[in-house]
Amino acid sequence: MTDILLESPIADDFAGWQAEGVSPFFPTVGSHAGNRVRMNSRDGVLMFGSCDYLGLSQHPAVAEASIRAIRQFGTNTYGAQALCGRTVLHEGVEEHLARLHAKDAALLFPSGMSANLAVLTSLAGPEDTVINDRLNHISIFMGARLSGAKIRTYQHNDMRRLEAILSSSTDKRRRIIVTDGLFSADGDLAPLDEIIVLAQRYDAMVVVDEAHSFGCLGPRGLGAADHHGALDKVDVIVGTMSKAVGSTGGFVVTNNQIHLALRTTAPSYTSSRGASPAVAGAALKALEIIEHDGLALRTRLGENVEYISSGLRSEGIDLANTSSQILPVMIGSEDTTIRVAHRLIEYGVFTAAFTFPNVPKGQARLRVGVTATHTPAECDELIDKLLLVRKEYPF
Amino acid sequence: MTDILLESPIADDFAGWQAEGVSPFFPTVGSHAGNRVRMNSRDGVLMFGSCDYLGLSQHPAVAEASIRAIRQFGTNTYGAQALCGRTVLHEGVEEHLARLHAKDAALLFPSGMSANLAVLTSLAGPEDTVINDRLNHISIFMGARLSGAKIRTYQHNDMRRLEAILSSSTDKRRRIIVTDGLFSADGDLAPLDEIIVLAQRYDAMVVVDEAHSFGCLGPRGLGAADHHGALDKVDVIVGTMSKAVGSTGGFVVTNNQIHLALRTTAPSYTSSRGASPAVAGAALKALEIIEHDGLALRTRLGENVEYISSGLRSEGIDLANTSSQILPVMIGSEDTTIRVAHRLIEYGVFTAAFTFPNVPKGQARLRVGVTATHTPAECDELIDKLLLVRKEYPF
Numbered sequence: 001m002t003d004i005l006l007e008s009p010i011a012d013d014f015a016g017w018q019a020e021g022v023s024p025f026f027p028t029v030g031s032h033a034g035n036r037v038r039m040n041s042r043d044g045v046l047m048f049g050s051c052d053y054l055g056l057s058q059h060p061a062v063a064e065a066s067i068r069a070i071r072q073f074g075t076n077t078y079g080a081q082a083l084c085g086r087t088v089l090h091e092g093v094e095e096h097l098a099r100l101h102a103k104d105a106a107l108l109f110p111s112g113m114s115a116n117l118a119v120l121t122s123l124a125g126p127e128d129t130v131i132n133d134r135l136n137h138i139s140i141f142m143g144a145r146l147s148g149a150k151i152r153t154y155q156h157n158d159m160r161r162l163e164a165i166l167s168s169s170t171d172k173r174r175r176i177i178v179t180d181g182l183f184s185a186d187g188d189l190a191p192l193d194e195i196i197v198l199a200q201r202y203d204a205m206v207v208v209d210e211a212h213s214f215g216c217l218g219p220r221g222l223g224a225a226d227h228h229g230a231l232d233k234v235d236v237i238v239g240t241m242s243k244a245v246g247s248t249g250g251f252v253v254t255n256n257q258i259h260l261a262l263r264t265t266a267p268s269y270t271s272s273r274g275a276s277p278a279v280a281g282a283a284l285k286a287l288e289i290i291e292h293d294g295l296a297l298r299t300r301l302g303e304n305v306e307y308i309s310s311g312l313r314s315e316g317i318d319l320a321n322t323s324s325q326i327l328p329v330m331i332g333s334e335d336t337t338i339r340v341a342h343r344l345i346e347y348g349v350f351t352a353a354f355t356f357p358n359v360p361k362g363q364a365r366l367r368v369g370v371t372a373t374h375t376p377a378e379c380d381e382l383i384d385k386l387l388l389v390r391k392e393y394p395f
Numbered sequence: 396m397t398d399i400l401l402e403s404p405i406a407d408d409f410a411g412w413q414a415e416g417v418s419p420f421f422p423t424v425g426s427h428a429g430n431r432v433r434m435n436s437r438d439g440v441l442m443f444g445s446c447d448y449l450g451l452s453q454h455p456a457v458a459e460a461s462i463r464a465i466r467q468f469g470t471n472t473y474g475a476q477a478l479c480g481r482t483v484l485h486e487g488v489e490e491h492l493a494r495l496h497a498k499d500a501a502l503l504f505p506s507g508m509s510a511n512l513a514v515l516t517s518l519a520g521p522e523d524t525v526i527n528d529r530l531n532h533i534s535i536f537m538g539a540r541l542s543g544a545k546i547r548t549y550q551h552n553d554m555r556r557l558e559a560i561l562s563s564s565t566d567k568r569r570r571i572i573v574t575d576g577l578f579s580a581d582g583d584l585a586p587l588d589e590i591i592v593l594a595q596r597y598d599a600m601v602v603v604d605e606a607h608s609f610g611c612l613g614p615r616g617l618g619a620a621d622h623h624g625a626l627d628k629v630d631v632i633v634g635t636m637s638k639a640v641g642s643t644g645g646f647v648v649t650n651n652q653i654h655l656a657l658r659t660t661a662p663s664y665t666s667s668r669g670a671s672p673a674v675a676g677a678a679l680k681a682l683e684i685i686e687h688d689g690l691a692l693r694t695r696l697g698e699n700v701e702y703i704s705s706g707l708r709s710e711g712i713d714l715a716n717t718s719s720q721i722l723p724v725m726i727g728s729e730d731t732t733i734r735v736a737h738r739l740i741e742y743g744v745f746t747a748a749f750t751f752p753n754v755p756k757g758q759a760r761l762r763v764g765v766t767a768t769h770t771p772a773e774c775d776e777l778i779d780k781l782l783l784v785r786k787e788y789p790f
């Protein structure tokens with residue numbers, strides 16, 4: 001059955017763009033140097049499709065810590081974290097995260113996706129309802145489906161609908177509200193303050209995925225819950241180290257009881273290898289930098305966001321409702337978005353094309369990822385090139 | 396709802412062993428040096444719970460390649476692999492894997508689990524049947540569940556039962572047989588030759604997870620399919636780089652059509668960060684070593700396996716049906732297994748305690764992982780200490 005036909009309109013779209021020579025996807029990156037990358041044999045492409053919001057993946061001290069970890073441990077641990085794969089570096093990251101959040105404990109995962117799978121499969125079962133914002137990360141929906149719970153979904157940030165679902169779910173053992181803190185394709189925030197009021201009214205748990213907000217948002221840079229002063233009212237915080245932390249892997253910060261359940265029963269923890277020493281070592285150093293220098297980095301990030309977003313908006317470019325370092329340049333048509341992204345690379349600027357199914361059909365966009373390390377000249381270059389391409393492909 | 400009770404007998408067991416001071420789980424590892432680790436402040440613990448079967452996580456050339464990758468790229472890529480996260484190192488690993496297997500293409504994942512999720516959710520849907528060996532890795536069951544396919548399970552390696560399931564599934568669009576190549580807790584092989592005959596008879600696809608066999612088994616070290624000379628008859632090969640390759644992450648090797656579907660539609664690929672540069676750099680060097688020096692490493696591994704298994708079996712220790720570097724020291728009782736593993740650590744030898752639910756209730760065991768780099772003296776030390784502990788805790 002090797003010549004089986006896989007019917008996939010999405011794969012067909014990708015193959016079509018590739019054949020036409022306009023696909024911006026799957027570029028090969030030859031090297032990184034600050035905000036410039038070598039991409040498909042083109043040197044010096046300016047990176048504006050990044051999730052490395054604080055520039056820490058390029059920080060010399062983070063690189064040196066990662067190299068030290070390899071010299072101390074080699075290139076991998078010897079087994080699952082529960083058995084023999086948890087080093088002092090992993091322990092250090094977990095202790096640091098728990099202390100920062102003033103929570104009982106933290107747990108590291110190989111990815112943010114595996115963290116979400118663990119949380120949902122551990123907290124929810126067929127007797128429960130998992131209530132999702134429609135724009136939550138897909139790994140949350142995957143975890144909810146694996147849990148066997150009833151899945152209810154509300155339109156993006158629609159608190160009236162959330163309350164209606166809560167009030168019709170009081171017969172369930174648990175109601176678990178899950179929301180991204182900062183939405184990855186739109187750049188707007190969840191109304192966490194309102195969600196918490198509703199959760200208390202209807203005796204629901206709250207899980208917040210701070211993948212794109214950790215390091216960037218809130219007075220201490222811990223994310224949306226920190227921004228709302230609500231860390232103590234959130235039951236579970238999920239995060240990743242692959243964005244602002246400049247390393248890879250995911251984490252969960254929570255109370256002792258949930259922590260114990262996750263680390264002893266969640267297959268995406270117990271049956272998957274943890275971070276390599278290099279990854280944990282980089283994360284530990286990056287967390288120290290975020291704690292001590294984070295405010296300065298976030299201030300620079302905010303200035304860059306303000307500069308670019310006001311520059312683009314003054315030219316009539318639609319950035320939807322973003323209030324963060326994620327700037328969605330709304331285009332609409334998938335085909336136009338692909339062509340704009342491709343031409344931008346030819347002009348030496350990379351932005352991430354987001355098309356269906358990562359965003360709803362007809363809401364395709366460029367996802368501009370601003371970082372703390374972009375210089376004013378680099379911000380200008382983005383704006384200039386984007387306006388240039390818009391003349392060719394109006395949007 | 397923060398003080399919610401999570402009912403979990405498994406978590407209770409872990410907490411109980413911890414409170415009693417006999418838990419061998421969650422040790423903190425302070426450093427690695429060859430086959431010795433610093434564990435819970437105890438120096439020089441001999442590692443026999445490892446999946447680093449060829450010793451490559453401790454290979455100087457692999458470490459140097461990983462360090463070079465950090466110097467070239469920093470500690471992470473800038474985004475998803477489809478967008479800007481695929482470097483020349485990732486490309487190199489994929490090309491190497493595809494060439495070794497003589498298949499169209501390979502694709503890297505952040506973990507073996509994410510690779511299995513991608514394969515199952517891309518190949519299977521509600522119109523299909525996924526047919527699993529009961530002892531397959533849990534990520535295969537998770538992927539099958541997410542796919543919405545009908546899931547059928549046969550007793551371990553029971554080919555009569557597999558044929559019965561196939562013959563009663565002919566009304567389905569696809570029949571997808573999934574099996575571990577080498578079973579992770581038992582160390583025995585799947586009868587891939589028989590599975591392939593049945594797959595051809597009933598027009599079924601074959602997916603083999605070579606997590607524990609890649610690098611270790613077959614004339615070219617590619618795993619169970621290589622061992623059976625059946626690489627061309629297997630539709631999809633899944634593997635990990637966290638065992639014999641000495642790095643982390645997973646991979647899929649397959650034909651162009653499935654490869655396109657995976658990289659454009661599978662959420663565990665498209666919506667999860669790929670390997671860090673350090674991880675990809677280590678893997679690339681390790682694959683070169685496996686290609687050029689693998690035969691010598693596998694020969695040494697085989698000698699160590701033969702030495703230890705005959706030594707233990709001659710003392711009446713039950714190693715079940717293993718025929719590989721995974722030696723299950725069958726004990727039965729969960730409590731005895733925990734105590735034996737704990738006392739072995741006190742004697743300076745680490746083995747991995749496998750208890751329910753990772754193995755069936757009452758079939759608890761120590762999982763001894765032999766590597767190519769264990770010396771004869773280290774093999775003797777394992778045997779001696781195990782026999783010593785058996786006097787104290789008979790099994």
